[in-house]
Amino acid sequence: MVQPLTEPHIVQVGPRQLEGILRYPAEAAGLEIFAHGAGSSRLSPRNNHVADQLGARGLATLLFDLLTEAEATDRGNVFDIPLLSDRMVEAVRWARAQPGLAPLPVGLFGSSTGAAAALVAAARMPDEVAAVVSRGGRPDLAGTALAEVRAPTLLLVGGEDHVVIGLNEEASGELRCPHRLVPVPGATHLFEEPGTLDQVVDLAADWFAAHFEADVTGESER
Numbered sequence: 001m002v003q004p005l006t007e008p009h010i011v012q013v014g015p016r017q018l019e020g021i022l023r024y025p026a027e028a029a030g031l032e033i034f035a036h037g038a039g040s041s042r043l044s045p046r047n048n049h050v051a052d053q054l055g056a057r058g059l060a061t062l063l064f065d066l067l068t069e070a071e072a073t074d075r076g077n078v079f080d081i082p083l084l085s086d087r088m089v090e091a092v093r094w095a096r097a098q099p100g101l102a103p104l105p106v107g108l109f110g111s112s113t114g115a116a117a118a119l120v121a122a123a124r125m126p127d128e129v130a131a132v133v134s135r136g137g138r139p140d141l142a143g144t145a146l147a148e149v150r151a152p153t154l155l156l157v158g159g160e161d162h163v164v165i166g167l168n169e170e171a172s173g174e175l176r177c178p179h180r181l182v183p184v185p186g187a188t189h190l191f192e193e194p195g196t197l198d199q200v201v202d203l204a205a206d207w208f209a210a211h212f213e214a215d216v217t218g219e220s221e222r
Helices: 045-056 081-096 113-124 139-148 162-174 196-217
Strands: 005-013 016-024 031-035 060-064 106-111 129-135 153-158 179-184
Touching: 005 060, 005 081, 016 045, 031 045, 031 081, 031 113, 045 060, 045 106, 045 196, 060 081, 081 106, 081 113, 081 139, 106 113, 106 196, 113 129, 113 139, 129 196, 139 162, 153 162, 153 196, 162 179, 179 196
Parallel strands: 031 060, 031 106, 106 129, 129 153, 153 179
Antiparallel strands: 005 016, 016 060
16 A cells, blocks of 8 residues: 655745645645644644545645744634634635645534534535535534535544534534534544544544545436
8 A cells, every 4th residue: 555645835825824734645636624623723733633544545645734833822813713714725726726635525524613604614615615525614604504514424422422412413404415423432522542542543534535426427416
């Protein structure tokens, strides 16, 4: 199996330059852009673990900072879903402008508040986003945009994260796209329990692979 390359990139988002990490394996089947959760960044150990494992499965990944250092000091920005979704839209546009990435189907992987940002971005770019995965996310914060999402969406929650399960159930009821809600047995909110994050990787990789293939062949349910 070809090991993915890890290259630091500067991602141009509007007038700001937000640092990102691009992993690009040979013959990548698609690109996942990560939307980090509250207070997190491109250096998130959990998302980097997921990105490493997805890369080993032939999927390119981009982790980038949704906020500048100055913006991140304002706690309100962490929950500013319109602002975060704007950054996700810009990241998709950035990827589309890169010769090596432009042909790839794009998926969004969101955690915590980043899941809402990913879903709002997917609703705004129905022809650009092939699939969405949420890990321990707050899709409920996407509000009315949930009904506008066309990309097939996988909601992964910790089986012991009962409050967030309820919030995901509410959001699931608002989605009109193909979607699944899957509790990961034994996991709490941060998926710190042994083996739980690897279950996330397996479920996410299968979801992206299936819908990237459908997107390429024109058989997508969107």
